[in-house]
Amino acid sequence: MKKVRTQNTGSGRKNSVKSAMLPVYLCSQKPIHSLSTSLLQAFMIHSIDQLDLAGKRVLVRVDFNVPQDDTGAITDDIRIRESLPTIQKIVSSGGRAILMSHLGRPKGKVNAKYSLKPAAERLAELLGKPVKMAPDCIGDEVGKMVALMEDGDVVLLENVRFYAQEEENEDDFSRKLAALGDVYVNDAFGSAHRAHASTHGVTKYITKRAAGYLMQKELKYLGDAVAQPVRPFTAILGGSKISGKIDVITNLLDKCDTILVGGGMIFTFFKAMGKEIGDSLVEEDKIELAKEIIANAKAKNINFMLPTDAIVADAFSNDAARKTVSIDGIEKGWRGLDIGAESIAAFSKAITTSKTVVWNGPMGVFEMSNFAAGTKAVADALAEATKHGAVTIVGGGDSAAAIEQFGLVKAVSHVSTGGGASLEFLEGKELPGVAALDS
Numbered sequence: 155m156k157k158v159r160t161q162n163t164g165s166g167r168k169n170s171v172k173s174a175m176l177p178v179y180l181c182s183q184k185p186i187h188s189l190s191t192s193l194l195q196a197f198m199i200h201s202i203d204q205l206d207l208a209g210k211r212v213l214v215r216v217d218f219n220v221p222q223d224d225t226g227a228i229t230d231d232i233r234i235r236e237s238l239p240t241i242q243k244i245v246s247s248g249g250r251a252i253l254m255s256h257l258g259r260p261k262g263k264v265n266a267k268y269s270l271k272p273a274a275e276r277l278a279e280l281l282g283k284p285v286k287m288a289p290d291c292i293g294d295e296v297g298k299m300v301a302l303m304e305d306g307d308v309v310l311l312e313n314v315r316f317y318a319q320e321e322e323n324e325d326d327f328s329r330k331l332a333a334l335g336d337v338y339v340n341d342a343f344g345s346a347h348r349a350h351a352s353t354h355g356v357t358k359y360i361t362k363r364a365a366g367y368l369m370q371k372e373l374k375y376l377g378d379a380v381a382q383p384v385r386p387f388t389a390i391l392g393g394s395k396i397s398g399k400i401d402v403i404t405n406l407l408d409k410c411d412t413i414l415v416g417g418g419m420i421f422t423f424f425k426a427m428g429k430e431i432g433d434s435l436v437e438e439d440k441i442e443l444a445k446e447i448i449a450n451a452k453a454k455n456i457n458f459m460l461p462t463d464a465i466v467a468d469a470f471s472n473d474a475a476r477k478t479v480s481i482d483g484i485e486k487g488w489r490g491l492d493i494g495a496e497s498i499a500a501f502s503k504a505i506t507t508s509k510t511v512v513w514n515g516p517m518g519v520f521e522m523s524n525f526a527a528g529t530k531a532v533a534d535a536l537a538e539a540t541k542h543g544a545v546t547i548v549g550g551g552d553s554a555a556a557i558e559q560f561g562l563v564k565a566v567s568h569v570s571t572g573g574g575a576s577l578e579f580l581e582g583k584e585l586p587g588v589a590a591l592d593s
C-alpha cells in the first residue's frame with residue numbers, strides 16, 4: 155500500500171463508544187457545540203420528545219423524495235419507512251401530523267408526475283391508518299382540511315416544490331406554510347442542506363420547533379463521528395472525481411487518523427505523482443490540488459493510503475478485457491476501473507482495525523459486476539468492523555446504493571438518507587435546516 159505518510163496520530167486518544175453514541179446535544183440543557191465546534195456551532199436543538207404534542211397541529215418536514223418507476227410506483231420506500239417513528243410518536247401522543255415534502259424537480263409548477271399521492275398511499279399502508287392527501291400545500295382548501303383534523307390524524311400536503319417560492323425561501327409562502335402548524339418538526343435530513351421555505355423559512359414563524367427522530371439519528375452518527383470519533387478514525391473516500399470531494403478531504407485531513415482513497419479520483423493523484431495512468435479518468439485541472447492534498451496529509455501526519463494495484467480494462471464496459479496490474483504498470487490504452495486484490499487486503503485491514511469509519515464514494519465502477527469487487531470488499535470490511543464494536547457510517551448517494559446492492563445495510567451502524575446533506579456535513583458546513591432548528 156502506498157503510504158504517503160504512515161503514522162497514526164490518534165492512538166492513545168480515548169473516547170468510549172458509549173459516550174460517542176449519546177445524543178447529548180439534542181437536549182434542552184446542553185448546546186450541541188459542546189460536541190462539535192466546527193459543524194454544529196452554538197445551536198440548541200430540541201428533540202421532538204420535548205414538545206407538547208397532544209392536541210397540537212404538528213407541521214413536519216419529511217423527506218418523501220422517493221424514486222418511482224414510469225408508472226409512478228415507488229421503487230424504494232426507505233425514506234418513508236425511516237420517517238415512521240416520528241409520525242407514530244405524533245399520532246400516539248394525540249397530535250395532528252401535517253406532513254410536507256418535496257418530490258423531484260417540478261420547478262415551481264404543478265405537475266401530476268411529481269404528486270405525493272403515491273407516498274400518501276404507501277405511508278397509509280405502513281402506518282396502518284388513513285393518510286389524507288391534501289390537494290395543495292397552502293390555500294383555503296388545505297386550511298379547511300387541517301381545521302377538520304382530529305387528534306391522531308395524518309395529512310400529507312401536496313409537493314411544496316409546486317411553488318417556486320419554496321426553493322426561493324420566500325417569506326409569504328413560508329408564513330402560509332407555518333400557519334398550518336402550532337409546532338414544527340424537521341425530520342428531513344436529506345433536505346437540510348437547502349435553505350428552503352419548508353426547511354428554513356417556516357422557522358421564522360413557529361417558535362416551538364424540534365428535530366424528529368430520523369434527523370436526530372443522522373446528526374448523532376455524522377456529528378459524533380466527526381466531532382468526537384473513537385479512534386482510530388478512518389475515512390474511505392471514493393467516487394469519480396476529486397472535485398466533488400475536495401472539501402470533505404480537506405475537512406477530514408484535520409480529523410482522521412487514516413484516509414483511504416479509491417475510485418476514479420486516484421488517477422489524478424497518480425498523475426500528480428508522475429505515473430502513467432493510461433486512459434484512466436483524470437482531472438487535469440486538479441493535478442496541482444492533488445499534490446497539495448498529498449503534501450498536507452504528509453504535514454499533518456495522516457496515514458493517506460492510495461491503492462497499490464488496480465483492475466484495468468481496455469474499454470469502459472463490463473465485457474472489456476481486464477487484468478490486475480500494479481499502479482506502476484498501467485499501460486496506454488488501458489484504464490483503471492477498480493482497485494486490485496492487494497489494495498483490497500490493505501484497505502480491509504485498515505478498516506477492520508478502526509473504531510470509527512466513515513465511507514463516502516465507491517472504490518470502482520461498482521455498477522458493473524466485473525469492477526464491483528473493491529467496493530464490495532470495503533462494504534464487507536465495514537460490516538466486519540461493526541461486528542467488533544466500531545461505529546461505521548455510510549454517507550448517502552452512491553455508497554448507500556452500493557451497500558444496499560450488497561445487502562449490507564443492517565450490517566453497519568448507520569447509512570445516511572441524505573447524499574448531498576451528508577457530504578456537506580462531512581465538509582464541515584453548516585446545514586441551514588439544522589441551524590434553523592436552533593431555539
Ligand code: AMP
Pocket residue numbers: 392393394395398416417418419435490491492515516517518519520521552
Ligand atoms: P461520485 O458521484 O463522484 O461519488 O462518483 C460515483 C461514480 O464514480 C460511480 O458511478 C462509479 O461508477 C464511478 N467510478 C468509480 N471508480 C471509477 C473509475 N475508476 N473510473 C471511472 N468511474 C469510476
